[in-house]
Amino acid sequence: MFYDARGPLPLPHDPVKALVAPRPIGWISAVSARGEINLAPYSFFNVLASRPAIVMFSSEGRKDSFSFVAETGEFVCNIVTQDLAQQMNMTSAPLPRGRNEFVHAGLTMEPSRLVKPPRVKEAAAALECRLVGTTELTDLDGRPIDRHVAFGQVIGVHIEDRFLKNGLVDTAALRLVARCGYADYAVVDEVFQLARPG
């Protein structure tokens, strides 16, 4: 099939997110200027550059994660693995501002090394980030669409030692969880290698 995506949707659910999949999940912890703690998953998330590593997440509307990061300039991107999938999902509940999702999901707040927001102690890896900038996305006509992107530079990296093998991250052992479309998720439990040409 083909459809013009500027017109009405000819399918019961938007297929685009099911096609751009699997998407990594940034499980973002942040604190507000008042010291409120927040934790929520974002699959409009990725790493855009390396050394310095720049990551981004995009908020549909100004959700607490984005507001808190914009207020205090720091966040932690916790890595989601299969054993934490349920807890990750629990932290996406629409709790009122100021309600701590760590507590809601029974997770432990571990102080970060270089930034204020705590990290998820149970997570096998986490990236401590400082905000580089934010931007509001626009449509083709230049109209703001209430989608807010935060860009952060990774300044600290935590990896549980048991997932390092000869200095490399053992991706399959981590059992990373990624988001597919609808309510579907994928687990990375198998990888293969390709040598780069040239």
Ligand SMILES: Cc1cc2nc3c(=O)[nH]c(=O)nc-3n(C[C@H](O)[C@H](O)[C@H](O)COP(=O)(O)O)c2cc1C
């Ligand atoms: C796996 C997963 C990925 C999500 N990705 C996003 C996303 O990229 N952007 C977004 O705005 N909401 C996303 N959500 C929904 C938010 O997590 C949810 O609205 C949450 O309540 C936001 O919390 P906050 O207001 O505390 O930041 C996602 C939810 C799940 C379960």
